[in-house]
Amino acid sequence: MSTITKPQFKGKRYRLDKPELLAPAGNLEKLKFAVHYGADAVYIGGQKYGLRSGADNFSFEEMREGVEFAKKYGAKVFVATNIYAHNEDIAGIEEYLRNLYEVGISAIIVADPVIVDTALRVVPGLEVHLSTQQSTLNWQAVSFWKEEGLPRVVLGRETSLEEIAEIKKHVDIEIESFIHGAMCSSYSGRCTLSNHFTDRDSNRGGCCQSCRWKYDLFEDARPEGPWVSEEEQAEAAKSPERLLPGVTQLPLYQPEDNPFTMGSKDLCMLESIPDLIEVGIDSFKIEGRMKSIHYVATVVNAYRQAIDSYMADPEGYVLKPEWLDELNKAANRPLNTGFFYDTPDHEDHIYEPEEKAAPYDFAGLVLEYDAETGMALIQQRNHFKPGQEVEFFGPNNTFFKQAVGELWDEEGNPLDAARHPLQRVRLKVDQPVAYFDMMRKRKS
Amino acid sequence: MNNKPELLATAASLEEAGVLLDAGADALLIGDDRFGMRLAGHFSLEDTAAVLKMAHARGCKVYAGLGGIMSNDQLEGLPGYVKALGELGIDGIEFGDPAVLAAVKQQAPGLKLHWNAEMTSTNYATANYWGRKGASRVVLARELNMEEITEMVPLLEMEAQVQVHGMTNIYHSKRKLVASYMSHQGRPSDGGSLGKERGLFLIEAERQDEKFPIYEDENGTHIMSSDDICILEDLHILMEAGVQSFKIEGLLKPAVYNAAVVRAYRTAIDAFAADREQYAFDESWLEEVRALQDPERELSFGFFYKEQVY
Structure with missing residues (x-):
């Protein structure tokens, strides 16, 4: 630069x-x-x-x-x-x-x-x-x-x-x-693909991301040409493939190619x-x-x-x-x-089939942390269970990985997994965490 | 009340300009590729002068399209071009970018300005806003329906122009999308053109019978509608509403076709002006257009009778 x-x-x-x-x-x-x-x-x-x-x-x-x-x-x-x-x-x-x-x-x-x-x-x-x-x-x-x-x-x-x-x-x-x-x-x-394809007004929030759909690219090969000028028709007639009988369009892709997309x-x-x-x-x-x-x-x-x-x-x-x-x-x-x-x-540009999902999930939110016991109270945001590797991260330099150990509910009853949305679960953390730190896990 | 609406057509060349004037166009839209957007053709200042001479001799008008989305680089040549257009006696300038306003104010104050932001010219109040900045005409978005157009015309403090025939742009990127795709395929462009003359088109997987023209130029990549607007049958609704200018978009069409379209609309406008009480659309007006219409492109009402959601 x-x-x-x-x-x-x-x-x-x-x-x-x-x-x-x-x-x-x-x-x-x-x-x-x-x-x-x-x-x-x-x-x-x-x-x-x-x-x-x-x-x-x-x-x-x-x-x-x-x-x-x-x-x-x-x-x-x-x-x-x-x-x-x-x-x-x-x-x-x-x-x-x-x-x-x-x-x-x-x-x-x-x-x-x-x-x-x-x-x-x-x-x-x-x-x-x-x-x-x-x-x-x-x-x-x-x-x-x-x-x-x-x-x-x-x-x-x-x-x-x-x-x-x-x-x-x-x-x-x-x-x-x-x-x-x-x-x-x-x-x-400056795009009205959604308006044309689905009658949804992209400039008022109706965009349906038609630019990410798949298209095939062709060239007009009709003997009369793509309806432009006579000179251009004459020029086009010089390419022999245009003169093949019955051929009106030439695909500009091979069967093995990825389709065109924007x-x-x-x-x-x-x-x-x-x-x-x-x-x-x-x-x-x-x-x-x-x-x-x-x-x-x-x-x-x-x-x-x-x-x-x-x-x-x-x-x-x-x-x-x-x-x-x-x-x-x-x-x-x-x-x-x-x-x-x-x-x-x-x-x-992305021509290959898209890998839609991000590799990690939000698994839990830290609500409380007890520095003396090293115990955290976590609000469940996605299924997790003992033995899984998780990462903690937060805005104040919280950043570490650990395996999930034993889980308890708030009354101290052991749990085999945190499977209920927003369920409050206690677990021991390897390093200090803070309110609003997040726990993520790799998607299985 | 007896003022006839203007019939405006785009011309791709000096020859086509003559053909379209002969066919009955009241006004022509031309321009320079450096500043215009999706122009039917490129006109040097010399050719612009020739078109002006030809048109003015018949009492017709010539407008220049300066609808580009300008980058810093384009600003350099803009004042000089605007000044030259003013000196040639151009009848008006189409603009979308506020940079053009500044150039006109400095170089050719008093020049008529037509605001055309294509798909974003969607309401009367914004048009009037540009009117207060100097525009005396708005070119309405092609995505508006008939109801929206007719209710907005009386609220405009300026003239309204509506495209009544031809294709519309549906996607514009600064990226070179066809060239990129060919590179991705490992078959970088054979040196062949990717421009308007190549006849490239796209087919979407679930719409096999619709062909969307695509081309590249100095402004990037343009994808066009698979159908051609043809509002002739209901032109009286727009004439009654008081639309002052009807545009025929001739982009990617041969001159012979555009001339037939101009003749058809000329006939309708004249018939309406002669006797609006007795006016009735005559199917035969469209015969010549239908005979020349690309069989793979539907003539449609565009968005005139569509309700869009969001």
């Missing part, structure tokens, strides 16, 4: 002193984990105007509770109001935004200018961040949104580090970039934390409002450690392999670096 020059900031400095780690929270419980595991801010969806109609999504009451919880950690809560609105969506926007402000939301993430405009007019105290759905890639567009009154733009995932440096050079504004998680392979918002590998920038910080990205965003608690906690925990470690000593910073190992325990797709260094090519 020798081409990246360190941006110089002049005048009023919007850039945060330390990049914000922004995590997804699909529901109140996930919010608590994201914040406890180190997110500086979380983004959630409300009942309306969000792009994850399939997620749990927050009521205003839950938002209020989430904001209260986050406040104790000095963390903020953002709400994604990132649909492209249709006429019928407009009437309720003002009231919805007032409610968001009233329950203590710090910022909304917005794609549609009607929501930008309404927010600036009706709730000036609510920050408006431009969503990645606007596919903003250039400094002039960023500058436009700054002049509109937005303190932050989430860039399109197609921007490279070099382009981000250029944008920061021209415009004094907070820049947020996705650094981890699943990606649209299209320009965000599906992208997932983004992972953990190995590039210094580049992200030096280029001046203010907020590091993790994708995944639909992802599990285990995923959110694990990913946040890894990035939190990397960012803190770099900020504490930029010169002496070394990437720890165990952070990457951690991410891989939660990953359900192969990873890559998106557009940050260059345009993705064949190695950045």
Whole structure:
């Protein structure tokens, strides 16, 4: 990355002193984990105007509770109001935004200018961040949104580090970039595959991930050609295979080939934390409002450690392999670096059948720990039993493996397994643990 | 009230521009591949001037498409191009990216601006927002239905343009997806084009009778609809609603086909203007289009009569 020059900031400095780690929270419980595991801010969806109609999504009451919880950690809560609105969506926007402000939301993430405009007019105290759905890639567009009154733009995932440096050079504004998680392979918002295949509106939360379906690629071989121009027809007629009688299309694949797909590998920038910080990205965003608690906690925990470690000593910073190992325990797709260094090519797409499941499960949550006896009270989150190897991890450097020993219920009765959801189980742990540490196990 | 709606067609070349004007187009959309998006063809400034001369001589208009999703690199040439278009006397500019607004303000203030963000131009209030930024026309998303269009036109503080015929883009990536796939297969592109002229298409496993054209250009990879919108039968609904401009998308179609389409819509618009009380769609208006229609592509109402969920 020798081409990246360190941006110089002049005048009023919007850039945060330390990049914000922004995590997804699909529901109140996930919010608590994201914040406890180190997110500086979380983004959630409300009942309306969000792009994850399939997620749990927050009521205003839950938002209020989430904001209260986050406040104790000095963390903020953002709400994604990132649909492209249709006429019928407009009437309720003002009231919805007032409610968001009233329950203590710090910022909304917005794609549609009607929501930008309404927010600036009706709730000036609510920050408006431009969503990645606007596919903003250039400094002039960023500058436009700054002049509109937005303190932050989430860039399109197609921007490279070099382009981000250029944008920061021209415009004094907070820049947020996705650094981890699943990606649209299209320009965000510029895909209506779901609308066409299933009558579900992708830009209002109905995306059914048709980009990850399987397709066959063909070339038109009709003698009259693909209905373009006469010159092109003449050109096409020169290739002999087009003249085979009865052949109207040529498959551009062999029987043994994987089918065509648009599906992208997932983004992972953990190995590039210094580049992200030096280029001046203010907020590091993790994708995944639909992802599990285990995923959110694990990913946040890894990035939190990397960012803190770099900020504490930029010169002496070394990437720890165990952070990457951690991410891989939660990953359900192969990873890559998106557009940050260059345009993705064949190695950045998933043509092989997908390995859907992450290799580890959330097995239990630490509720209590008794330092004298070394006993922990665990809330069961997945089946586990004596003899199984488990790992404990948490935000305050809890990290060890052990075999599960004997199990007891709260009354002290021995158990042969923890098989009931949310059951409270006591077991002895090899090292100290803390409230909200997690216990995971490899999937069998 | 007697103002006829405009019939706008895209042209792929200087020759096609002439053919479409002859067929009865009131306006043409052309552009430069450096700044346009999914243009039917590329027009140099010289060709643009020639089209303008030809069109203006007949009282017709020419708009330039600058609908690209701009990156920093593209900003450099943008002001010069906009300035040149202004000097040539272009009748309007289509834009999606706010960077184009800035260039027009500086280089050619007063130039008509048409806001076209394709699938994200979905409501009247956002259109009016861009109207306050200088746009005098909105190009409505093709994913809107008839009800949404007709209820929104009276609420617009600007003109409305609706695509009434042709294919639509359904997926756009900056990635080179066909080239990537070929590399993955171990048969990197034979040097053959992956562009519009190649006739590449996709078939989804469970939709064997639908062919989705796919091509690559400097803007990445484009996947197009498997059907062609054809709203002619119900054009009167849009004319009654007051839509000011009807667009015929000629992308990936031969000029002879596009000319037939223009003639069909010309006939309908003129018949409606002549006597809206007695107006009735005549099936024969579509005969020529049907005869030239690619038999593998359905003529459909697109999303005009669909209810979408989410």
